[in-house]
Amino acid sequence: MPHSRPYMALVTFKFSNRYCGGFLVREDFVMTAAHCLGRSMTVTLGAHNIKVNECTQQVIPVETPIPHPKYNSTTYANDIMLLKLKHKAKLNCNVRTICLPSKTDKVKPGMVCSVAGWGSLGVNIEGPAKLREVQLEIQRDIECIWRITYYNNAFQICVGDPTKIQTSFHGDSGGPLVCGHKAQGIVSFGDLGGTPPAVYTKIKYFLPWINRTMKRFNLRGPD
Structure with missing residues (x-):
């Protein structure tokens, strides 16, 4: 809406x-x-x-x-x-x-959070004119450790089910990962082809x- x-x-x-x-x-x-x-x-x-x-x-x-x-x-x-x-x-x-997290907040694998943005919908596809949103699942750290060279779970969050095509992409950088009405993460980086999971900055840290x-x-x- x-x-x-x-x-x-x-x-x-x-x-x-x-x-x-x-x-x-x-x-x-x-x-x-x-x-x-x-x-x-x-x-x-x-x-x-x-x-x-x-x-x-x-x-x-x-x-x-x-x-x-x-x-x-x-x-x-x-x-x-x-x-x-x-x-x-x-x-x-x-x-x-939007509210920021408290230092006691926990973002756990299996939680479903939302990401919104005007970023591209795929490789070589222009971003939409209207704001789009997607629901993404928090992953175990190992999912990013296996796939992404520089992932660090101390200050980053692993987001996006690798069996699905839904993820943030070019142009979404800097947008919020919203879990329960709080901004828990920031869109940071991921696979160049747009394959999940992607890495989000952990705001709480x-x-x-x-x-x-x-x-x-x-x-x-x-x-």
Whole structure:
């Protein structure tokens, strides 16, 4: 249903056709993947169809991108980034924040979570104009350890049944893995051909860095 995921953000870059997903975690902060860092970033909130200018959309420039200081572009370790927006989003029924996990939350194999985005639906297939969502099952760590060179279960989650074709893909990077109304993971990387499982950044592991980083920027008054 349109706008049923009001926390979703589209992250775009000046002079580039590439884009990423993201999600609103505070009125002035969007969370995404560190590998989505680019020049002159802009966030669109309240979008459903990204090919038209919907009246619900709020387009906000990114004032300060803050990738994790220990992000590794080879292994995708610490693949998390906060985007400080130039001004606060105006919260309404189409634009809302999503809760982050608590340090005691557990994401276990067999749990079914959702991933949404505007990413490609397959190799050499353009991404959809309208937001799409898929339900994906959390896997045992061994499923990613067998298949993916740099998987580390300390700060990553293995997601997507290898016997099914459903997974996140190009353009979905940075979007949230939502389990029980909380963002538990961030779309990070996977098989180049789009075969599940894929690797998601485990948000819970980074809570101290997230809280410390956002505390540096106090919420301003009304814009």
